[in-house]
Amino acid sequence: MTSDRRARFSRSMSLPNRVQTVRRAADGIPSTTTTVWYLTDGRPGHRTQVDGLLQALARLTPLRSREIPITDRWGWLPEAIRGQFPQAPDGGRPDLIVACGHKTHLPGLWLRRRVGGRLIVLMRPTIPPQMFDLCILPDFHRIPRSRRVISTRGVINPMCPVQxxxxxxxxxxxxxxxxxxxxxxxxxxxxxxxxxxxxxxxxxxxxxxxxxxxxxxxxxxxxxxxxxxxxxxxxxxxxxxxxxxxxxxxxxxxxxxxxxxxxxxxxxxxxxxxxxxxxxxxxxxxxxxxxxxxxxxxxxxxxxxxxxGRLPDPPGRLAEAERCAEIIRDRFLRAA
Missing domain, CATH: 3.40.50.2000 (Glycogen Phosphorylase B;)
Structure with a gap:
């Protein structure tokens, strides 16, 4: 790929969304339901992080989710070029696209360009954070915070305390x-x-x-x-x-x-x-x-x-998935 083509590709991926991300009435989905497409790369640790975020979101708003497996870094591209990646079973569009793992970043950008939605990436991306709507990164990555970067204490997960x-x-x-x-x-x-x-x-x-x-x-x-x-x-x-x-x-x-x-x-x-x-x-x-x-x-x-013979209580409660879900709700879903 030439430098000019790479530049055009980068600009196209980072353009503001011009696609309406919520067409609920036409799709027969209740207006209060949030639709999430999440991209997975087959790594259990990455899937655990995605589960943690989705479960925290589901405690805040009705959630409708769909998994899109990415098994190869470039295997999705020929199908995408033919306009066949991916086809929503009901013709709906996502409010949010969640990606975790290096192989999921470019497919996520492609999806946002094609169907709209806000793109959220978990873990440190291999491309600039400015390309995504939101990056949720463990604090040990030491990336400067910005409106597009949330730093969490450790990796998010689906654990919750019990009564x-x-x-x-x-x-x-x-x-x-x-x-x-x-x-x-x-x-x-x-x-x-x-x-x-x-x-x-x-x-x-x-x-x-x-x-x-x-x-x-x-x-x-x-x-x-x-x-x-x-x-x-x-x-x-x-x-x-x-x-x-x-x-x-x-x-x-x-x-x-x-x-x-x-x-x-x-x-x-x-x-x-x-x-x-x-x-x-x-x-x-x-x-x-x-x-x-x-x-x-x-x-x-x-x-x-x-x-x-005893361990001290921790200094507080760790609830990073919930904190991130609240930020996503307040920033991207309130208007919906």
């Missing part, structure tokens, strides 16, 4: 990540820390959940702990949505440091959160994020648990 009566008394949940290129994972060290935190409060009912990265060998070693001390729920043995329902029911949650997403899910669920230490290979945004959470009292190191 106090629904919390399991004297319960604890342990969430394990696994080896990654950013951390030095050690089976013996993780096993020792799990034993320590259980031994500090043996009367508590402990449940341990794994992730897709948790090594099978570690799960087998953990299974050798006395059954009355620990109930293991491997990710391969739990139904979809199990963690989303289970996590908010535990007042005390320990998470391995390698998984920022699980840390923020536990905080959003309203739990007291402790850390299982996993040494970082190098210092970067991940370690800075953990250090900030510890310094501000959102999470606590295992040493505090060993000393007191």
């Amino acid at each position: 106090e009566a629904e919390i399991l008394p004297q319960s604890g949940l342990i969430l394990l990540g696994g080896p990654s290129r950013h951390h030095r994972w050690s089976h013996p060290d993780i096993l020792q820390q799990v034993r320590k935190l259980i031994a500090r409060d043996p009367d508590r009912t402990w449940t341990l959940s794994t992730s897709r990265r948790t090594p099978t060998a570690l799960i087998e070693e953990l299974s050798e702990l006395a059954p009355q001390d620990l109930v293991i729920r491997a990710v391969s043995e739990t139904p979809p949505g199990w963690l989303r329902e289970e996590l908010p029911r535990h007042e005390t949650v320990f998470v391995t440091e390698d998984s920022l997403s699980m840390l923020y899910e536990a905080l959003t669920a309203g739990a007291r959160v402790g850390l299982i230490h996993v040494p970082a290979r190098r210092h970067g945004r991940h370690t800075r994020c953990i250090a900030t959470l510890v310094r501000e009292g959102w999470v606590s190191p295992l040493e505090m648990w060993e000393q007191t």
Whole structure:
């Protein structure tokens, strides 16, 4: 693509919407219903963020949503050029287009150009934020805030606190990540820390959940702990949505440091959160994020648990998906 064609493409994608985004009466959709098309790239973490935003929006306004899978960075283009990407089953148009993942950015821009709607991207885009109507970015990306950029504490997710009566008394949940290129994972060290935190409060009912990265060998070693001390729920043995329902029911949650997403899910669920230490290979945004959470009292190191047998309450409630949904409603949906 020549530089002139790239420039024309960029200008066309960033032009103000000239397409009417809401044609509700003609489509037979109630005037109070918000229509959302969301683009997914198949990555579970990205889908979790989209779910968090859509569920928060649905608590504010009636929502009608449609998923548009993007399996290849350019595979959608030939179909789009023929005018066949995508065809709404009822001929409707979206109020909002939500995209998460690098592969979804250009298709999202194309859709906005073709059918209208406000384009919202989650996570840091590979193209300038000014190309989108709104960017929702975790604070560790360190992008300057503007009217088009919302900075959130961590990644948004669909967790919600439950009523106090629904919390399991004297319960604890342990969430394990696994080896990654950013951390030095050690089976013996993780096993020792799990034993320590259980031994500090043996009367508590402990449940341990794994992730897709948790090594099978570690799960087998953990299974050798006395059954009355620990109930293991491997990710391969739990139904979809199990963690989303289970996590908010535990007042005390320990998470391995390698998984920022699980840390923020536990905080959003309203739990007291402790850390299982996993040494970082190098210092970067991940370690800075953990250090900030510890310094501000959102999470606590295992040493505090060993000393007191209790984790402190977090300094506040983390409800970033709700905050973003309210901004979207007030900015884009009030007139609709």
